[in-house]
Amino acid sequence: MTTVLDVARRAGVSSATVSRVLSGKGNVGEEARRRVLDAVRELDFQPNRMAQGLRRGRGNAVGLLVGDIEQNVYSALTKHVQTALGEIGLDLMLYNLDHSAERLRTMLEAAPAMGLRGVALATTDIIPMATIGPLLRGLQAGGMSVVSIGQRLHKDGIPSIVYEERAAARRAVAYLLEGGRSPVAYLGRLTGSAVGTDRYRGYAAAVTGAGQALRRELVWDVAYRFAAGYEATSRALDAGLDFRAIQCGSDELALGALAAIRDRGRAVPDDIAVIGFGNLDWGGHVRPALTTLSVHPATVAGHMARMLAGDETKLLTVIPRTLVRRGSA
């Protein structure tokens, strides 16, 4: 392994000068700089990150904690976060929480010792702030930037980049209602998901805003993935419940609903219209193509990177969603 000293010797300067040239901090003469750069190139020198980290007191990786990397929302986000981080020379350490608050805690506890630059928390699961809050604040106090993606934690002092949820859901449901699709059912996770609750509130606001009563039997609080959507919708259909549309809390749920409706010989959107949430990659390719609400991972990742770099300090950034109109509604 070649070190700063090798470079220094070759360039005929001291290791301090090499370091100055490489970090761009401090003044270095024209001639010396050129010689160092040449030596670096000739020796193909790459500074040892661990040594840098030890000396500087922090490494150059950012921890991204996602709810479940297997889900397309998170994997799309991860992709863009990686890109945005790469642009500012930061590496990405990925932690899959698998929806476990326990894993979140463990990871957060380990973070300072790892020398992470920052931590980005991307999960819609409700975070037990009683135990996690102090940890987060501890990290911030230690100079680490912490940002929440998708969940509003700004009231706890954590800069948050979130999507519009409630208003988006409200608009989508209003669109359904205006199209004469009432009654509209709501299929999604309520308990356990901060974001899920927001989406439901948007649904509720649209329904009552249209002068209709909220009907308990048309609100299905279920887990968030395909099978749950299929089962809840099947149950409703089999019970003979009357509804002309379903607003879903996720695209996965919506796909499950689509399958259930079809398996029972009903047509989408003619008999029942369906709207998803999150614009997953396959949504435009199923049939009927899924009408859904947009996501903007690149925008989110950009904000995050700027926050980590200290170029942006807003406590709350809200990204608007638009209705992506396709065949299902």
Add this chain to the structure above:
Amino acid sequence: MTTVLDVARRAGVSSATVSRVLSGKGNVGEEARRRVLDAVRELDFQPNRMAQGLRRGRGNAVGLLVGDIEQNVYSALTKHVQTALGEIGLDLMLYNLDHSAERLRTMLEAAPAMGLRGVALATTDIIPMATIGPLLRGLQAGGMSVVSIGQRLHKDGIPSIVYEERAAARRAVAYLLEGGRSPVAYLGRLTGSAVGTDRYRGYAAAVTGAGQALRRELVWDVAYRFAAGYEATSRALDAGLDFRAIQCGSDELALGALAAIRDRGRAVPDDIAVIGFGNLDWGGHVRPALTTLSVHPATVAGHMARMLAGDETKLLTVIPRTLVRRGSA
């Protein structure tokens, strides 16, 4: 930040003893061990990873290089890799190659300076071994374990964990043929993908094995995602080509094909049967549900972790695939 010295002082021993207790290497007396452990707990001590890494000459993260994290194949793999790595106390650094050989090279060049324990390369894109090979060998020579996932690089001395591709495709196509579905078309990436070529060969073997001629116009060499599948299938249908089934090189392609077929008023599987590849998460929930070939990310991740730990040294590990029979074929 609390250090080994703080712990040592508190336990009334030297820092070396603390280190020995924590690493489990070297003999430590019963009494001293207990006191150290107590002190560690009381001070909530976590050894600084960067210092450890610097001293030991290697950190404890593994680099996972994936073709495109947004695709479900890779995100599912990543999830299980994270779990398997976590079990042996290793962290995961994620690099998204985005199908770029250039990024692969850059990342591999940076690897030694980062102190990675190992690198797992998971991409089906053809790797330009002329430039990448030496890099890989350089890493191995430097004591880093390198493993290839999904692509056979064992002939280049890289331990590889791969799926059965050719035989799996052959079986799937044979199943189609035996069901009287001929002629069968092939939709998938051939050029640019090592794995894609293997799958195609399995298709070809099944077709000729059944005594049929390979028909060039029924082999559609396209990019790997949804839209490409839709377009290729649409073109074939619009051209009036005759085929009763399509073997696809990926589930994404298959979903595109399903949509194209349906948009033209033909029925799956009655008019045209479709088989995908890779058993993506939504496959069982679209309608008709997609018949496909299995993947086993947990198995793959397990092998990978064992290889990194040095507990497994086989140069080639082949994971069998099974046909997941659902509605589309």
Add this chain to the structure above:
DNA sequence: CTGAAAGCGCTAACAT
């Protein structure tokens, strides 16, 4: 503008 030197926190010889 440049060099000498200290030291980040840890571990592994080497002593004892």
Add this chain to the structure above:
DNA sequence: ATGTTAGCGCTTTCAG
């Protein structure tokens, strides 16, 4: 069984 010590590779005062 335990302590002393050197030093991993880098950056950053501090002098000059």
